[in-house]
Amino acid sequence: MRKVMVELGTRSYPIIIGSGIDDEIISFVRTSGYSAHGMIVTDMNVGPLCADDIAALFAAAGVHAEIVTIPAGEPSKSLAQANDLFTRAIELGLDRNSPIIALGGGVVGDLTGFVAASYMRGVPFLQIPTSLLAQVDSSVGGKVAVNHALGKNLIGAFYQPDAVFMDLKLLRTLPKREILSGLGEIIKYGIIYDADFFAWLEGHCVDILALEPAAVTHIIARSCAIKADVVRQDERESGLRRILNFGHTIAHAVEKETGYVRYRHGEAVAIGMAGAAAISVQMGLLSDDDRMRINDLIRAMELPLSAEGVKVDAMHADLFHDKKTVGGRIHWVLAEGIGRVSVHSDVPEEIVRKILLGLSS
Known part of the structure; x- marks a missing residue:
């Protein structure tokens, strides 16, 4: 225990x-x-x-x-x-x-x-x-x-x-798909807070997908510990806690445009993380090598990197109904490297639309 x-x-x-x-x-x-x-x-x-x-x-x-x-x-x-x-x-x-x-x-x-x-x-x-x-x-x-x-x-x-x-x-x-959905959020914790944990996930995909008890206990306990530490420092999301939303701005738009039925939440988060990583590269914050590591881990955990049945204009409009949009400005959580993220409200619309187009299939 x-x-x-x-x-x-x-x-x-x-x-x-x-x-x-x-x-x-x-x-x-x-x-x-x-x-x-x-x-x-x-x-x-x-x-x-x-x-x-x-x-x-x-x-x-x-x-x-x-x-x-x-x-x-x-x-x-x-x-x-x-x-x-x-x-x-x-x-x-x-x-x-x-x-x-x-x-x-x-x-x-x-x-x-x-x-x-x-x-x-x-x-x-x-x-x-x-x-x-x-x-x-x-x-x-x-x-x-x-x-x-x-x-x-x-x-x-x-x-x-x-x-x-x-x-x-x-x-x-649980059905396998529900397990995979949870892995989307677990990958997120490595990206936003713990590069060593991300590397551990990269090296233990087989054990995790097989639900090996020690591996499952570790990923749950470490994920909870990371979230608990973030919540301890910022319970009401006035600052640091925003980093927990990495990938979620796009994810919520994906969910809405597919009626909340095509994708499980963790699957939508995986798509959103791929999008956020791509925006991070476009903004000069993240190396393309790290973006590829993120995408490779998402793929290895059998999660999607693109969304079916979505339209760029509709998704872009959805972004402005997200809780992270304040005063008409979207607060994006973007990666600066594996284990480090920051919040930005200056992402140009053309970059957002370019990435959304790349995510739609």
Whole structure:
């Protein structure tokens, strides 16, 4: 078992990583002072696999947690679905000490966190991410949100969980494509923060793709540690935390233009990272050799480098609905080398359009 702390003063919390962590969940819940009733939010894919088992753990710790199942997929990350969960929480009589638990991938985590942050102005929130992507990204750092028709994650809050529990045995239940999606975010951490980690990924692709336990534990723990360190320094994305958005400006446009169904989030991030690296070269920040290393690792992890079914004009327009666009200026996270990035708002439109054209296929 590995433990990573997200250090945020009185709001610090642990990330517990391991195979078979039932005792750790029971111990934490038993000593947390929660009310006797809570709510587990899961989806139609994950729920049948493990929701009853998780509810049994909470019952053993003294909390009866009602299981509420939502449709799987990005469309559930909506105000309408959030309202349904608010209604269910009220019907269940949940109070300000009632825990709301996210059991699933990033959609479940973001939606459930938004509900927990808003219900009675904030109730206890626990994350049990079941996908590799959620384990290394959305479950850590306290960004919770729902989507709007005009853009992704535009309605949300910063709301930290009480704890995050990552049971690696759940990864064995995932389709290969979901594993690959998580690798997109993991590659990002090497590019933005840790050149040694990037090199380690380059040398261990076979072990990672085979889900070799030691390799998987390492990539999850190191990714969480990097994100935890960034969040510790900049919880509300006023400065350093922006680097976590490397590749995401283009990724969100790709997702929107393909209806949030053609590409998994990590696949879109891979495309976005290839685009951000190409822009970085055009801006004179990144060597072409490093751009090729980034593309080679993305390819080795069986992730896409271009997007099908997108149009340059539509994608360019989408960029201005992104959260990273302020005052009509897009704040691009660009690479200066492997392990080092910076934020720029002076990227010429012609460069952006040139790169978007190269990404569309």
